[in-house]
Amino acid sequence: DIQMTQSPSSLSASVGDRLTITCRASQDIRNDLGWYQQKPGKAPKRLIYAAFSLQSGVPSRFSGSGSGTEFTLTISSLQPEDFATYYCLQHNGDPPTFGQGTKLEI
Amino acid sequence: EVQLVESGGGLVQPGGSLRLSCEASGFTFSSYWMHWVRQAPGKGLVWVSRINGDGSSALYGDSMKGRITTSRDNAKNRLYLQMSSLRVEDTALYYCVRGDRFDFWGQGTLVSVSS
Numbered sequence: 001d002i003q004m005t006q007s008p009s010s011l012s013a014s015v016g017d018r019l020t021i022t023c024r025a026s027q028d029i030r031n032d033l034g035w036y037q038q039k040p041g042k043a044p045k046r047l048i049y050a051a052f053s054l055q056s057g058v059p060s061r062f063s064g065s066g067s068g069t070e071f072t073l074t075i076s077s078l079q080p081e082d083f084a085t086y087y088c089l090q091h092n093g094d095p096p097t098f099g100q101g102t103k104l105e106i
Numbered sequence: 107e108v109q110l111v112e113s114g115g116g117l118v119q120p121g122g123s124l125r126l127s128c129e130a131s132g133f134t135f136s137s138y139w140m141h142w143v144r145q146a147p148g149k150g151l152v153w154v155s156r157i158n159g160d161g162s163s164a165l166y167g168d169s170m171k172g173r174i175t176t177s178r179d180n181a182k183n184r185l186y187l188q189m190s191s192l193r194v195e196d197t198a199l200y201y202c203v204r205g206d207r208f209d210f211w212g213q214g215t216l217v218s219v220s221s
Binding site for chain 2: 034036042043044045046049050055087089091094095096097098099100101
């Protein structure tokens, strides 16, 4: 199985901060990676697909980069509604695997 | 508008069985792979299973392999997860998810396994 190592596991930040979350794959997954945001009691929502493509309707302060084994999600200027848990997901190899999650707190 | 609505969750005793259903609308259901993903309380996301568009091929994760069957009825736009020999550790919110890129998620149905 492809292991996805996501860091950090939690992060304290403030409104207006710029932050980056990283996912490392245990083998080359090309750009077959998505980023998801999950708020308490809600289903995950896709933010980024194909490593860097912004999902329709998602604010442009979210961006993704990377290819191969290292990927990042960047939020350029944190807004109050961005405090949530974020996951990466690789779908290049079977089984699909998620990162452990990053909980973003104030 | 794409909609995925899961149902069939509930409280079941260890060793019991349950069948989850996911009703899809707003897209051509048969054109998409579909997945089940679960999330135990306070934990992360775990992929459970996948089925291809015509239902001829399914893949299962190690967490529930041998105890689950994923199927679909494209005429009814429904995805199913038949679960048996349920364990306490299977307690989770079960989501159905669309497509090979996991683009759209239902709201989930809660399965609680407890005596």
